[in-house]
Amino acid sequence: DGGITQSPKYLFRKEGQNVTLSCEQNLNHDAMYWYRQDPGQGLRLIYYSQIVNDFQKGDIAEGYSVSREKKESFPLTVTSAQKNPTAFYLCASSIDFRRQEGNGYTFGSGTRLTVV
């Protein structure tokens, strides 16, 4: 079955630590995205990647970094510079960055990050 896998489901981070959230897809999708969900604020775009070896900042990229070395993988690193990292993080992919017909994005099941 094709889909997107996010791991881990729950992650705890100490103050000052960097942590990396994994996102893997086997849908052969070109585009991948990272969103953050906070209560009452919906889904806010952190970073997106249209193709391998390319990515752009979204609306709230400060304190985050990404890489796209393989088509299947788009890991997100939450750095110590992110002042309020506790949130639910969602990874998504789409066939093509420019075309969102049909189902639009396919989402992973998310990672809940908590700073302790």
Next chain:
Amino acid sequence: DQQVKQNSPSLSVQEGRISILNCDYTNSMFDYFLWYKKYPAEGPTFLISISSIKDKNEDGRFTVFLNKSAKHLSLHIVPSQPGDSAVYFCAASAYNQGGKLIFGQGTELSVKP
């Protein structure tokens, strides 16, 4: 600037009645709209979509209406069921502006038995 707005954070409906979720947008270049449903601690799942060349799209109990002049879309669920209780996000994209989806804040629907 919030380009896609869902002004009702929550909605409570009796089982069997109609649920109407609303969404407003400001960008007149948006040409494709989607609704996603999300349960706690899970990723959103696609529900229904509509192209700007249509004003209505129906799929079973779910119907989406688009009013381009008012820049408004709505999702109707008839009849509502307890399993419909979830957070609903509307999203919009503009093909000639890169195509990425812009999401609203979400509306939490509670369907009471």
